[in-house]
Amino acid sequence: MAPSEEDGSMEEKETKKKPLSPFATAWLTFYNITMTAGLLISVPRWLVLAVAMIRFSYQKRTHKGLYRSIQKTLKFFQTFALLEIIHCAVGIVRTSVLVTGVQVMSRIFMVWFVIHSIRPIQNEESVVLFLVTWTVTEITRYSFYTFNLLNHLPYFIKWARYNFFIILYPIGVVGELLTIYGALPFVKKSGMYSLRLPNKFNVSFDYYTCLIIVMIAYIPLFPQLYFHMLRQRRKVLHGEVIKEKED
Amino acid sequence: MKSFCGETGPQTNVLLHILQILPSFTVADVKHKFHKICPQWHPSRVGLQLECTGPLLNDTKVVKNLAASSIVTLYFRDLGTQISWITVFLTEYTGRLLIYLLFYFRILNLYETEEINHSRRHPVVHLACICHSLHHIKQILETLFVHSFTNGNTALKKMLKGCAFYWGFTMWMAYYINHPLYTPPSFGNRQIIPAMVCFLVCGAGNYFSNVALVQVHKTGTRSHFVKPTYNPFTWLFKLVSCPNYTYEMGTWISFTIMTQTLPVAVFALMVSLQLIFWAQRKHCKYQKDFKNYPSCRTAMIPLIL
Numbered sequence: 001m002a003p004s005e006e007d008g009s010m011e012e013k014e015t016k017k018k019p020l021s022p023f024a025t026a027w028l029t030f031y032n033i034t035m036t037a038g039l040l041i042s043v044p045r046w047l048v049l050a051v052a053m054i055r056f057s058y059q060k061r062t063h064k065g066l067y068r069s070i071q072k073t074l075k076f077f078q079t080f081a082l083l084e085i086i087h088c089a090v091g092i093v094r095t096s097v098l099v100t101g102v103q104v105m106s107r108i109f110m111v112w113f114v115i116h117s118i119r120p121i122q123n124e125e126s127v128v129l130f131l132v133t134w135t136v137t138e139i140t141r142y143s144f145y146t147f148n149l150l151n152h153l154p155y156f157i158k159w160a161r162y163n164f165f166i167i168l169y170p171i172g173v174v175g176e177l178l179t180i181y182g183a184l185p186f187v188k189k190s191g192m193y194s195l196r197l198p199n200k201f202n203v204s205f206d207y208y209t210c211l212i213i214v215m216i217a218y219i220p221l222f223p224q225l226y227f228h229m230l231r232q233r234r235k236v237l238h239g240e241v242i243k244e245k246e247d
Numbered sequence: 248m249k250s251f252c253g254e255t256g257p258q259t260n261v262l263l264h265i266l267q268i269l270p271s272f273t274v275a276d277v278k279h280k281f282h283k284i285c286p287q288w289h290p291s292r293v294g295l296q297l298e299c300t301g302p303l304l305n306d307t308k309v310v311k312n313l314a315a316s317s318i319v320t321l322y323f324r325d326l327g328t329q330i331s332w333i334t335v336f337l338t339e340y341t342g343r344l345l346i347y348l349l350f351y352f353r354i355l356n357l358y359e360t361e362e363i364n365h366s367r368r369h370p371v372v373h374l375a376c377i378c379h380s381l382h383h384i385k386q387i388l389e390t391l392f393v394h395s396f397t398n399g400n401t402a403l404k405k406m407l408k409g410c411a412f413y414w415g416f417t418m419w420m421a422y423y424i425n426h427p428l429y430t431p432p433s434f435g436n437r438q439i440i441p442a443m444v445c446f447l448v449c450g451a452g453n454y455f456s457n458v459a460l461v462q463v464h465k466t467g468t469r470s471h472f473v474k475p476t477y478n479p480f481t482w483l484f485k486l487v488s489c490p491n492y493t494y495e496m497g498t499w500i501s502f503t504i505m506t507q508t509l510p511v512a513v514f515a516l517m518v519s520l521q522l523i524f525w526a527q528r529k530h531c532k533y534q535k536d537f538k539n540y541p542s543c544r545t546a547m548i549p550l551i552l
Contacts, residue, residue, distance in 0.1 A: 198428040198430045200507070201508065202424070202426070202507065202509060202510075
């Protein structure tokens with residue numbers, strides 16, 4: 001779910017980090033710089049477009065164009081994020097594979113199984129909502145990791161990473177939930193991705209019910225992640241304040 | 248001899264208890280003494296460690312071997328409510344048995360009634376119910392009369408997780424096998440009969456392997472390992488360390504083939520992965536414990552794994 005905020009164990013373990021091999025550091029730096037730069041180059045276009053769309057929406061209620069113009073970049077970056085699971089599995093990033101896996105998979109689910117597959121909802125306002133929040137969070141996150149790896153972290157980036165989520169995360173979740181809810185009638189009518197009985201392997205799958213279960217799953221999962229990030233924020237930023245006082 | 252028991256909770260409150268104990272006391276005796284002073288901590292849910300982050304001490308260890316001085320500091324950890332293994336297994340198996348029968352006898356009216364009126368059930372559905380029920384009754388009887396549980400308890404959370412997993416999968420499987428729109432296997436009796444025979448053979452093999460393992464256990468674990476006997480079902484011991492797991496895997500694979508149902512296949516896969524993991528652990532332990540352990544044996548699948 002958006003914005004992607006894994007538990008900040010990377011920051012926690014900064015002081016106890018065992019030195020990465022030069023190859024791993026180089027690869028991670030390259031990966032994070034590419035993601036940051038790629039997003040910074042392509043994103044301003046989206047943000048301008050998105051802001052324009054939101055302004056027009058009050059008069060026209062049409063959002064044609066935003067998704068179509070950004071879909072290739074969006075799919076590329078979100079699918080590329082699969083690499084992050086491999087980073088955790090191999091051990092060059094100290095976050096748990098499960099947390100990263102859940103984050104990345106939920107993004108990929110939204111991008112490929114909801115927006116890409118269910119065409120009528122691509123022009124909904126809710127799509128604009130979570131796309132904007134995802135993008136801002138991604139830029140903050142990747143630049144945070146890049147600067148972290150280069151050991152020159154400007155305080156502003158750290159502040160952004162630990163404060164933007166407070167508003168962006170709920171907005172993103174609202175956008176995602178509204179999108180899925182909007183997609184439900186189309187899924188029910190078309191019966192897509194569903195398997196009915198009788199069939200040779202005696203199994204059935206209802207995509208409509210699956211989407212409803214996904215929406216219900218947000219209820220326990222979102223507060224956990226949100227409060228975890230709040231605790232991380234208090235630990236990191238509050239700890240910073242104490243350090244300054246001691247100096 | 249004195250021993251300190253310190254409790255550190257999340258608020259790092261340290262409560263010290265000083266117990267007078269004899270050097271010949273075992274860890275179990277210390278736990279019982281602690282229980283007398285603090286009745287809310289039953290000995291079975293008490294975990295004692297020598298260091299804050301060290302391993303939990305075995306109940307049979309004697310205190311004088313733990314530390315040199317006459318004052319020993321032990322750290323206490325709450326292991327959670329404990330349930331005996333027998334209760335865990337009985338609950339799991341009985342639940343699975345009853346859930347399957349619930350779907351077979353259509354007690355809950357989960358299927359739409361007009362479909363039920365129109366369809367007659369294929370014999371394989373009845374056979375599947377009989378096989379499934381026999382398997383679980385056998386497991387229940389084995390738990391009660393065959394197995395001996397050395398490490399008596401486990402945490403309640405583990406039981407809840409296990410029940411959720413097994414009961415959930417049984418519900419998923421039973422729903423499709425007993426559905427009015429169930430499709431019998433593609434190759435008919437040529438598929439069903441051999442699969443059922445295989446199922447029964449694997450069930451018998453599992454039983455005899457468990458009996459053989461328990462007999463060795465009774466004589467003392469370090470004395471010798473299991474060897475094949477005159478019983479043909481135990482001949483698999485020549486090739487694998489844990490034939491009971493092999494037969495268990497065979498049971499579920501034959502059930503999958505017999506019913507040709509994807510949920511059963513998924514369950515068989517998950518159970519097999521778990522069994523392979525356990526078998527590898529046991530195999531490594533046997534190889535470590537016995538110097539003359541036969542090298543041709545593999546963990547669970549002959550010649551491969």
